[in-house]
Amino acid sequence: MEPLLKVENIKKTYGKSSAAYTALENISFDIHEGEFVGIMGPSGAGKSTLLNMLATIDSPTEGKIYMRDVSIHDMKGADLTDFRRDNLGFIFQDYNLLDSLTVKENILLPLAIAKMPAKEIDISVNRIAKVFGIEDLLAKYPYQISGGQKQRTAAARALVTEPALILADEPTGALDSKSATDLLESLSELNENNQSTIMLVTHDAYAASFCRRIIFIKDGTLSKEIHRRGQTRKAFFQEIIDVLATIGGEVDDVI
Template sequence: MEPLLKVENIKKVYGKLSAAYTALENVSFDIHEGEFVGIMGPSGAGKSTLLNLLATIDSPTEGKIYMKNKSIHDMKEAALSDFRREHLGFIFQDYNLLDSLTVKENILLPLAIAKIPAKKINHLVTQISKVFGIEDLLAKYPYQISGGQKQRTAAARALVTEPALILADEPTGALDSKSATDLLESLSTLNENNNSTIMMVTHDAFAASFCRRIIFIKDGSFSTEIYRRDQTRKAFFQEILDVHAAIGGEADDII
């Protein structure tokens, strides 16, 4: 089976000549449809750079990134914008909700931009709001709900279009433990029940333990990867801690 996402020998260099800094070097991996993959590594390892490349916010200096067999960074800007809207969903640490819109209006915004019929919009919003447990909040505004509820709203907005790949950047970074657990359980449910494909960058071993596979990068290069397989989440959590310690991660990088 062809991978959904294929990263081939990615290199990213910032600056020029003596001021050049290599953020990523020879990074390669695949993600198949239905996977829940975590990206981890010490501070400065290149996690954010990698995410920016996958999100098409930045372009690699060398190498190729293929999504559904298309080289995404060879697209013209208009085609890339359409591709991003149609195939990618983004969950960030900052909620990026519009305060002037209700929870429902925030969630349906990408559907309205895509000119989806109103009847289908209502169905999709109802469906995704139930997954994230926010169906009772649809008429409220962002200032009326908690941080955890805002993040679940942001996640619902990212997933309501049923994107091929969900990119999550430290989605639990600003949440308390209960709100973080609620969000991660919802993402895990979507992954298991809807075969949603998720790639999450995180420094948090607890968050990573909800993934099925973890890719570790160090000093801008691929280091190792581990699979949860039939382990309990608790056992996988401990394995993540052990691997992170072995590649030189600091305690502050993983809690």
């Protein structure tokens, strides 16, 4: 089966000549539909640089990134805008909710932009709100809900369009342990029940233990890859900690 995402020999260099700095070099991997993949590594390893290129915010100096056999960095203007809208969902550490809109209005915003009929919008919003357990919050405004509820609202907004690939950048970084667990369990259920494809960038071993596969980056290159397979999440958590200890990554001691 062809991969959903193919990253081929990516290199990213900033600056020129003697001042040049290589953030990523010779990065190659595939992500197939229905995978839940984590990207981990020490601070400065290149995780954010890689995420920015997958999100089409930045372009590689060398190499190619394909989604469904389309080279995403060869697209320009309206084609690129349409590609992002139709294929990518973003969950960030900052919620980026609009305070003047209700929870429901924040979630439906991408559907309204895509000019989906009102009846279909209601069905989609109610369905995704149920997944994240925020059905009772739809009429509230962001200032009336907790940080964990805001992040679940932001996640619902990212997933309401049913994107091909969900990119999550430290989505639990600003949450308490219970709110983080609620969000991660919701993402895990989406992955298992809906075959949603998720790539989670994190430094947190606890968050990463919800993934099915972890790709480790160190000093801008691929360092190691591990798979959960039949392990319990607790056993996978310990394996992640062991790998991070060998490559110098940060760990979180909550489980």
